[in-house]
Amino acid sequence: MVDAEDQVIVGLEVHCQLDTKSKLFCGCSTDYRSDGPNTHVCPICLGLPGAMPALNKRAIEYAMKVAKALNCEILEESEFSRKNYFYPDLDKAYQITQYDKPLAEGGYVEIESDEGGERKIRLTRIHVEEDPGRLVHMGNVERGKYSLVDYNRAGIPLIEIVSEPDMRSPKEARKFLNKLRATLEYLNVFDSEKEGSIRVDANISIKGNERVEVKNITSYKGVEKALTFEVTRQKNLIRRGQKIERETRHYLEARGVTQAGRSKEQENDYRYFPEPDLRPLRVKSWLDGIVLPELPDARRERFIVQYGCSLNHARTLTGELKLANFFEKVVASDKSGLSPLASTWIADTLIGELNYRDMSLDKVEPAAITGLVLLLKAGTITDKSGIEVLRVLLDQRFKNESAETADAIVKRLNLAKTAGDSGAITMAIEEAINENPKALDDYRSGKAGALNFLVGQVMKKTRGKADPAELNRMLTEALKNKEA
Amino acid sequence: MAGEITFNPDDKYNAFLATCRKAPHGSGKLAGVAVAVKDNISTMDIETTCASKILKGYIPPYDAHVIGLLKAEGAAIVGKTNMDEFGMGTTTENSAFGPTLNPCDTGRVPGGSSGGSAAAVAAGMVQMALGSDTGGSIRCPASFCGIAGLKPSYGRVSRYGLIAYSNSLEQIGPLGKTVTDVSTLMGVIAGHDRHDTTSLDKPYNHIPNADIRGLKIGIPQEYFGKGVDTNVADVVKKAIGRLEELGATTVPCSIPSMEYALAAYYVTCTCEASSNLARFDGVRYGPAPDTKKSWHDAYQEVRSTAFGTEVRRRIMLGTFALSSGYYGKYYAKAQAARENIKADFNRIFKDVDVIAGPTMPTIAFRLKEKSDPLSMYLADILTVPANLAGIPAISVPCGKSDGMPVGLQIMGRMFEDERVVDVAYAYEQEVN
Ligand SMILES: [Zn+2]
Numbered sequence: 001m002v003d004a005e006d007q008v009i010v011g012l013e014v015h016c017q018l019d020t021k022s023k024l025f026c027g028c029s030t031d032y033r034s035d036g037p038n039t040h041v042c043p044i045c046l047g048l049p050g051a052m053p054a055l056n057k058r059a060i061e062y063a064m065k066v067a068k069a070l071n072c073e074i075l076e077e078s079e080f081s082r083k084n085y086f087y088p089d090l091d092k093a094y095q096i097t098q099y100d101k102p103l104a105e106g107g108y109v110e111i112e113s114d115e116g117g118e119r120k121i122r123l124t125r126i127h128v129e130e131d132p133g134r135l136v137h138m139g140n141v142e143r144g145k146y147s148l149v150d151y152n153r154a155g156i157p158l159i160e161i162v163s164e165p166d167m168r169s170p171k172e173a174r175k176f177l178n179k180l181r182a183t184l185e186y187l188n189v190f191d192s193e194k195e196g197s198i199r200v201d202a203n204i205s206i207k208g209n210e211r212v213e214v215k216n217i218t219s220y221k222g223v224e225k226a227l228t229f230e231v232t233r234q235k236n237l238i239r240r241g242q243k244i245e246r247e248t249r250h251y252l253e254a255r256g257v258t259q260a261g262r263s264k265e266q267e268n269d270y271r272y273f274p275e276p277d278l279r280p281l282r283v284k285s286w287l288d289g290i291v292l293p294e295l296p297d298a299r300r301e302r303f304i305v306q307y308g309c310s311l312n313h314a315r316t317l318t319g320e321l322k323l324a325n326f327f328e329k330v331v332a333s334d335k336s337g338l339s340p341l342a343s344t345w346i347a348d349t350l351i352g353e354l355n356y357r358d359m360s361l362d363k364v365e366p367a368a369i370t371g372l373v374l375l376l377k378a379g380t381i382t383d384k385s386g387i388e389v390l391r392v393l394l395d396q397r398f399k400n401e402s403a404e405t406a407d408a409i410v411k412r413l414n415l416a417k418t419a420g421d422s423g424a425i426t427m428a429i430e431e432a433i434n435e436n437p438k439a440l441d442d443y444r445s446g447k448a449g450a451l452n453f454l455v456g457q458v459m460k461k462t463r464g465k466a467d468p469a470e471l472n473r474m475l476t477e478a479l480k481n482k483e484a
Numbered sequence: 485m486a487g488e489i490t491f492n493p494d495d496k497y498n499a500f501l502a503t504c505r506k507a508p509h510g511s512g513k514l515a516g517v518a519v520a521v522k523d524n525i526s527t528m529d530i531e532t533t534c535a536s537k538i539l540k541g542y543i544p545p546y547d548a549h550v551i552g553l554l555k556a557e558g559a560a561i562v563g564k565t566n567m568d569e570f571g572m573g574t575t576t577e578n579s580a581f582g583p584t585l586n587p588c589d590t591g592r593v594p595g596g597s598s599g600g601s602a603a604a605v606a607a608g609m610v611q612m613a614l615g616s617d618t619g620g621s622i623r624c625p626a627s628f629c630g631i632a633g634l635k636p637s638y639g640r641v642s643r644y645g646l647i648a649y650s651n652s653l654e655q656i657g658p659l660g661k662t663v664t665d666v667s668t669l670m671g672v673i674a675g676h677d678r679h680d681t682t683s684l685d686k687p688y689n690h691i692p693n694a695d696i697r698g699l700k701i702g703i704p705q706e707y708f709g710k711g712v713d714t715n716v717a718d719v720v721k722k723a724i725g726r727l728e729e730l731g732a733t734t735v736p737c738s739i740p741s742m743e744y745a746l747a748a749y750y751v752t753c754t755c756e757a758s759s760n761l762a763r764f765d766g767v768r769y770g771p772a773p774d775t776k777k778s779w780h781d782a783y784q785e786v787r788s789t790a791f792g793t794e795v796r797r798r799i800m801l802g803t804f805a806l807s808s809g810y811y812g813k814y815y816a817k818a819q820a821a822r823e824n825i826k827a828d829f830n831r832i833f834k835d836v837d838v839i840a841g842p843t844m845p846t847i848a849f850r851l852k853e854k855s856d857p858l859s860m861y862l863a864d865i866l867t868v869p870a871n872l873a874g875i876p877a878i879s880v881p882c883g884k885s886d887g888m889p890v891g892l893q894i895m896g897r898m899f900e901d902e903r904v905v906d907v908a909y910a911y912e913q914e915v916n
Contacts, residue, residue: 093762271806276651
């Protein structure tokens, strides 16, 4: 690929919390979110004088699973280092992380490129580190009366996945992040729904210019937004003949903008050195014991072969572990029979309706969708009715109301197709034509839109129950008779 | 067996920072034995300050691993002993709570940094005490106060709960009036602890044995050369002569890498200290910072007033040495020098079983005698090599010079703590 003159160049550093039961260096539970401040703490994660870290092997196993899944090389020997800086949320005034000997190097993530087809985004490294605590500001940071420190988060295991500057657009960055999330979820080492479980720093530049680091992106959508903002900002500066400064900027999620951070002079010198309280890690041999589950790419290919999904549908369905599992449950009763319809209805319609409501898939039981797809497949309801049924079904579940089956909704709202009941349709056609003489004239004078308009009118009268093909045939017939 | 002992000593030497008048004890190997603990070892519910203003009022909510072991064997923790602030010193004069005096001569220092523990034992206030040794902090005061003290092999005693000064160098170790006491206490505190992943599963179950026939002792020329007081050297040579009479043979040797030992030591310990001590920022420890100031201004104020001069000096040195662009020049070089020192010891230990020499180049200094830091640092030259190499080293009283005690230092192969104890024990039995 030849880069254009104003080619965008993006690299990401992604921090993900590993979903272990206990923290990285102590036995405290990681399940802190619903509890009060400083309730999941001990001498170790509080950084009390004299306390020492003892490595949680499970966290290293989790990180190695990720490394293996992302095709990285596990280093023969890696080590932990101290990253020294002062900040009130940092219990020891240093963070135990990995510096010049990370757990793993190399590897790649495959994404669908903007030009179509798969593209490999190379990885630089993966390393393991501890999360710091959290500050809660009373008021805002600048003018608040005081801040409180909560160490519940201190010591939660993180992996930092660093990519090469291989992405060419904010959209690709988003895809990279989605793919990473899916992979980590498939590995069962990460819970993307936990607040703050992923944090991203992005490096972005326009070819031939200095790069800017954008810190503090905490959501999946935020990455694309922050980078899009930066592309526009940087391109505008270049257009005006200004120089891009190499700097660190912060993403303000609420406003969707980036803001200049501390200047270079004030940047921390982290004074890294090897953590003397931990031995070097020699864990490469553990790889043999790590068996990977089916990963998103493999599952996507299987969906295409096994269920006849289109590439796009398969990509969407397998892009999230939960969704892929949901799909397979929906079609479980009739794998080959239901899958083509189910994949369209889930990948296109259901996702759209859920997003519209900002509703979690968890609230929908697969059987409800199976019921709907069965009705559609049997021709009992039209596609239009299908959407109506789906909406009712989702609204009920969203509001935690009585959860009717698709069948019940169809019966209650009398949505079954009126095929065979041509009397009602004939009547509706008759009415529609009589009420719209202009449309009849238009039809007669050969205006194509007139037929569609009348179809719409009849649909309205029959509340979408009419089979569209059948309706078309009957309406054309009726118009022909009027002509005569 | 369990009970309580009354501890109400006349602490003329300012050996203690805190005492427990009624000290409970249990049953076991140390049932009812009064043990003093250096104030950098965390003791649950007993103030632990490292002799620093910044930790004044800090009461640990947990016991160091060794304290748990002491309690399990019935010991009575009777008090916390004075020290150089955070272990940084060779005299115990760098305590925020005043110096400890040497019971042998109150015009002199007890040595450091475990000066309070050594003085408490020397004065007979307790039978044994715990200290910590980063570059000689157990052996120096043992030597100056005329008692025995062991720096165990690195990894034999858990550091969990020891308030870190220089993690890669230091070990908790025993001080006692006799080698037998030292050995007994070592037997209680050694062994693996899952909370300290640098600790090893090498328990110490040993009864000192005075038979040293056939033992080969290396005598490094550097331990009797420039900077070592000739009277001290003579006393130590005589003591080694007694070991020969007991059936040991001596072999002259050399540790050329000692030239870099002090530099390697001070770079390593200041770097690690600058990081270890960064958490003392006034937010959770020390005098509450002025909340009207921005947090980094408040930190600066607390840290520039609550730390003593020597601590601030070492934090600054370490911070500088770790700064961007200097790591390779200092810390990495110091670690390379440590490898050379280890290699020198390994080479020598192929031919000899232990290495002997003076513990300190001189007898105890007069109070305020070592006012410039460099001359104080030089006094560590004979003790730091064992810390840099991680090997065991013991100091046992071996006579007097100018009426003050002189210590004989025995260093052994990695994890051969038992052997250095035996040699010291043989000497002690011979002279008593
Ligand atoms: Zn904890």
